[in-house]
Amino acid sequence: MAVDFEGVELHREGKLCLVQMTLSDRPNLVYVLDVFVLHNALLMQTPRGTSMKDMLENDQVLKVWFDPRNDVDALFHQFGIQPSNIFDLQLAEVAGRRSKGLTVKYVQSLQKCLSACDRLEQHQKSFAERINLSGKELFEPSMGGAYSIFTIRPLRDQILIYAAHDSRYMQVLYESYIQNLDSEWFQRVMLGSSERANWWYGAYVRPSSDAPDF
Template sequence: MDPHGLDIFNPIDVRTLGHKAFRTPGYKSNQALQSVLESPKITKVFFDVRNDSDALFAHFGIKLDGVQDLQLMEFASRGLRKGFLCGLVKCIDKHSPLSPAERREWIKVKDSGRKLFDPSSGGSYAVFDKRPLPTEILLYCIQDVQYLPQLLLVYNQKLSPDWRHRVSRESQQRIKLSQSAGYNGKGRHMALPPAEWSS
């Protein structure tokens, strides 16, 4: 098994494939990725679904459904629901059961990837257009999703059925908002929890 988990992740080159990435039926299931993403019966886990939903809708016409937003789950799982929403890095750092060695590797991969794409670190977003994708970028992207199952388990165990329902409902509201004409995916408002959720 690859220590980075490359053997269990199947990246899809959306930049190269375009709409085909979402509309081509699978070999075994004959189901296209778009139908999976739009199915309310198949649970998909995102961390702050808003900008991903915005991009999928704007570029490919995909209307996400059946989403559990881990950022909302984290906030809902707090004893006192106060403060701002957490980012993924903070959630992984605080709630993912990483050993000291895994934590060091996680930080190393994050830093290596960031240096290649972040303009403030001397990188360029054009690195995402390179083919084959540099290994450092691939690992950076994988790291963003490999800890989601652990976080889902941690947060889900802390939620009552009522709060799970509220998270599902608010996740759908986020998707609806992200597909509206006036959606703005940048700014301080992105760190604010749902107003009615404060303790």
């Protein structure tokens, strides 16, 4: 499952508002869960006893994520959830470049990764760029927006589409990256992802854009 989260300055002190999910059996369908309205949504159980908490903590279910650090910090401190078995796409992109012998100092954004993905058509990349820009204009303070837009209901169409689109192509990126990673680099990405999955532990540290060693 590919997952992504949105909120107000999202980390242990910020408010988690939206959860986006795309499952491998229906890759064209994105679920958006409004945690701001349904406060217990991550803990609610189906008739079979399954919950989002169970899925996120299940080490038999691979979670495809793009830089989980702030997300897992919010999940643990606000909901007591400790996700496991994470594959960090951001680290996979770094691994792809390093496996070619390149020196990598900084990580890439999701939008840059999508723009460089050879499995996406140009019209898909252009649409992703437009959605990314229209969303950030509403919530990025540096672009005149405010993160509080994630708490306003009903959600604006641009915010809902922006949120959903963030997880829309994560599985495409995953398939693209693992195709070019040998077993050693794959395990290194999983190890680095596991370290980021524990970002909630101890004092909060604001994520850096420096590419880590893993």
